[in-house]
Amino acid sequence: MIEILKQLGLFMTTISHSLIGKLDSNIINFLSALNEIANNLEIPFFVVGATARDILLQHAHDLPSTRATIDLDIGVSVSDWNRFQALKDELLNSNLFTASKETHRLLYKESFPVDIVPFGKISSDDGSISWPPEYDFEMSVVGFQDCYQHAISVLIRENPDCVVKVASLAGLVILKIVSWDDNVERRGKDAADLYFIIRNYIEAGNMERFFEEQDDILQKEASDYDLASARFLGRDIVKMASPATKTKLINILKREAASEQGHKIAMNVLSQDSMRRESYDRVVEYFNALLRGILD
Template sequence: MLVGATARDVLLTHVFGLEVRRATHDVDFAVAVKDWDQFEALRTRLITSGTFKDDGRAKQRLYYKGESGEYDYPIDLVPFGEISKGSDEVAWPPDLKTIMNVAGYEDVLAAAESVEFAPGFVQKVVSIAGLAILKIVAWSDRGRENPKDAQDLIVIMDSYAYAGNFDRIYDVDGVIEAGDNDPDAAGVYLLGLDIRQVASANTLNVLTQIIERDFDRLSTEMVKPLRYLENVEERVTSRLRLLQRALT
């Protein structure tokens, strides 16, 4: 399943024709595996194909050989599923010191979109609501070092009304009213409702705890790429509150 910012670009830009403020060159794939042996077997097959090479440092990263013949496209593989042994985390062997939060991955796989990239080539892509789930979790996991997940979240929130959802804003009971008749704000509320449909009870609890605990820090990071806009702090804060309200 394609996840991360590339999934954002595929859906928002290439499917719905929306402009994305932050470009990305990273490609993230989430792979459902039962254990580390199965994950390593996958990595080995990719590397021995000659099309990928090992990063040598980051345990989840490979590099894809592009048209230039150089290995210049970073690919991250995120293992989830049975490998987590019922936990929301996976710990990378051998020292188990590298830990990744995979809360919500099984939920978003069940709701993933099928996108045809070329005739006959169909790939699972995380839905936009599913991507919002993963972005909130990822920001909680690594937000102090890297604010990109918070910045991606505000892009998703600002775009949701126009990503195939405009009619639904008026058709779903209470949505346009929740946004005070502002379609952009109503889109954020609808996003929260859609997240509720995708997320399990456990994942929903994780999301609401993150937002409640770290609301101020999250909203501050979301504002940073938009500081040039008038009243942006108030707008971002009110819309994050609206998302929070829809989740509860």
């Protein structure tokens, strides 16, 4: 079965980044434990959310995050809720995890919240999941499959080696735009993360590729390097997004750009303490440049 999954791209061995000695020991131990249990069950997973953001920006590219977090977010590819429950049961049986009141959340070492989001065949045709037991809480997982298929592999530990898949920065932007639209309670955090990734995308290991492959963008953005970075990111998103995901992103960004009440993503960016000095009009320009890249 594992060999079949490898052929389908569900288990990757090519290492994009080595972060030996860079990650917090709690993160390493958590991901190592999860990796062993998930692999034993042949359940593919990848790191998303703030943990993925920090792994790629702070640890891989020395770009400090604007907000600290202890949240651990994981996407797991499962066919049904029985498979999801099997993973939860094994994690709980390891005595490293304890249950919480929320179906999707466990606590690692009784301190660190771990949100586990299922995607794949478990989702409905519109890309949503409804959580048991009442199935009255719906969540969008649009983009998760796209992002998993384009995730990068990171070596987090040696002897024995542990390699985990992490959502790419372009993938994170997809997930965070969808999350922003889907979850009102997280809008401020999602918006701030979106803006930070957009602002730093070229600096996060994309400089050489930008000048080699996208030399037309600077001219189209009137030599505005920052807006060119946002548009470049939009083009990278298109390379990985399915037609349904692309349509979802375009609809959200177009709606906000045309809203008479103002661009709510930009307003949510400015609601965060670390972003209060930013200009509303400038933040809107970044998101509009991102949209132009998706539409290119």
